[in-house]
Amino acid sequence: MKAILLENIHSVAAEAFRRAGFEVDLRSTSLSEDELVAALPGVSVLGIRSNTNITPAVLDAGKDLLAVGCFCIGTNQVDLDSAAERGIAVFNAPYSNTRSVVELVMGEIVALARRLTEKTQRMHEGVWDKSAKGSHEVRRRTLGIVGYGNIGTQLSNIAEAFGMRVIFYDTADRLAHGNATRVGTLEQLLAESDVVSIHVDGRPGNAGLFGAEQFAMMKPGAAFINASRGMVVDEIALRDHIRSGHLSGAAIDVFPLEPKAQGDPFDSPLRGLDNVILTPHVGGSTQEAQEGIGHFVSDKLLRFVGAGSTALSVNMPQVAAPQPQGKFRMAYLHQNSPGVLAEINRLLADARVNVVGQSLSTRGEHGYVLTDTDAVLSDDTLSALRRSPQTIWLRTWQL
Numbered sequence: 001m002k003a004i005l006l007e008n009i010h011s012v013a014a015e016a017f018r019r020a021g022f023e024v025d026l027r028s029t030s031l032s033e034d035e036l037v038a039a040l041p042g043v044s045v046l047g048i049r050s051n052t053n054i055t056p057a058v059l060d061a062g063k064d065l066l067a068v069g070c071f072c073i074g075t076n077q078v079d080l081d082s083a084a085e086r087g088i089a090v091f092n093a094p095y096s097n098t099r100s101v102v103e104l105v106m107g108e109i110v111a112l113a114r115r116l117t118e119k120t121q122r123m124h125e126g127v128w129d130k131s132a133k134g135s136h137e138v139r140r141r142t143l144g145i146v147g148y149g150n151i152g153t154q155l156s157n158i159a160e161a162f163g164m165r166v167i168f169y170d171t172a173d174r175l176a177h178g179n180a181t182r183v184g185t186l187e188q189l190l191a192e193s194d195v196v197s198i199h200v201d202g203r204p205g206n207a208g209l210f211g212a213e214q215f216a217m218m219k220p221g222a223a224f225i226n227a228s229r230g231m232v233v234d235e236i237a238l239r240d241h242i243r244s245g246h247l248s249g250a251a252i253d254v255f256p257l258e259p260k261a262q263g264d265p266f267d268s269p270l271r272g273l274d275n276v277i278l279t280p281h282v283g284g285s286t287q288e289a290q291e292g293i294g295h296f297v298s299d300k301l302l303r304f305v306g307a308g309s310t311a312l313s314v315n316m317p318q319v320a321a322p323q324p325q326g327k328f329r330m331a332y333l334h335q336n337s338p339g340v341l342a343e344i345n346r347l348l349a350d351a352r353v354n355v356v357g358q359s360l361s362t363r364g365e366h367g368y369v370l371t372d373t374d375a376v377l378s379d380d381t382l383s384a385l386r387r388s389p390q391t392i393w394l395r396t397w398q399l
């Protein structure tokens with residue numbers, strides 16, 4: 001089988017595919033629609049990052065394409081429904097860069113408390129301005145985490161190791177890590193925290209979660225951090241509360257409007273404010289995160305191609321392939337209509353083949369069944385299933 005990996009995907013992915021026997025075409029750039037259409041025949045796996053658009057025309061050209069791996073977090077660049085209709089599974093790496101975000105935020109908590117951006121700026125201007133005014137230890141200060149998911153929980157542990165008191169607010173029922181304490185309302189968190197750090201997800205209801213009312217409820221002198229989504233924060237309201245001195249500083253990594261390309265101009269009401277750290281959405285951008293993403297996505301792609309596992313696919317019904325049982329595995333993607341499982345099992349019973357393991361999952365218009373049997377299925381049995389009108393594809397492995 002052949003894999004094309006575009007956009008400088010970390011070399012661990014190419015190594016994993018080569019180890020699995022793939023021919024790998026590794027490229028540093030993305031490809032245009034026309035270039036992809038020309039390149040895809042004969043390719044089983046396509047690896048991309050955020051600059052390659054996977055359109056219906058590209059998917060149509062991918063006659064041999066089994067899966068697309070997005071070696072990044074987002075999947076907006078892929079027409080997921082069109083891929084699902086054609087039976088092409090899409091995977092991404094939703095968690096691999098979370099530690100990188102946590103380390104940046106922890107650094108910013110200290111940098112804001114010590115007003116480091118101002119100190120370094122003065123030194124570069126050639127001014128020795130040694131003063132403890134406005135500088136604090138973070139030990140014994142309270143960190144309020146809004147959104148206690150993958151990132152919020154890791155930050156909780158690391159901040160406690162720094163000696164901070166951690167409280168958190170989450171709309172879902174989350175287990176408190178270490179000595180962290182859950183608070184019942186956002187208002188309570190805002191009233192108690194010396195630093196508020198936002199780590200909520202991008203659900204539409206979170207747009208404008210932080211505006212003038214919320215900033216006004218924060219403690220005088222508190223600092224504010226957002227490395228989640230730009231749309232969560234009203235930047236003008238944040239600017240006003242920093243200018244008035246009510247908040248001591250902020251660190252912002254994500255913006256409502258972010259430039260598209262490297263080198264594009266950037267503007268924000270937060271530019272030019274004292275003790276405000278602005279970073280270009282780099283929370284998750286580290287070499288280690290890229291390597292983690294390379295491992296994670298190649299692993300999901302190889303488990304799909306090699307064993308039929310759709311676990312963590314973003315557009316397929318999810319079935320985590322169990323350890324192989326029996327002698328034969330059949331993976332069957334079909335239109336989600338009543339009676340498909342009964343039809344499979346009737347065919348197997350007619351062929352006098354025993355099922356030793358079977359998992360079914362549905363997602364929207366599609367259903368996916370993995371069946372392990374104690375005997376190899378004959379071509380006749382498989383052909384009967386392949387001819388069925390609801391069949392999208394059927395793949396088999398001898399175990």
Ligand SMILES: NC(=O)c1ccc[n+]([C@@H]2O[C@H](COP(=O)([O-])OP(=O)(O)OC[C@H]3O[C@@H](n4cnc5c(N)ncnc54)[C@H](O)[C@@H]3O)[C@@H](O)[C@H]2O)c1
Binds near residue numbers: 073152174202228284
């Ligand atoms: N800056 C970066 O480079 C970068 C990198 C990775 C992730 N992110 C972003 O960080 C955020 C957190 O990522 P994650 O992996 O921890 O997500 P997650 O889904 O694991 O956790 C989000 C948590 O927020 C909670 N939540 C949602 N809305 C809430 C609300 N209004 N009030 C309180 N709690 C709420 C959810 O219940 C969940 O526990 C996401 O928005 C993600 O896109 C940014």
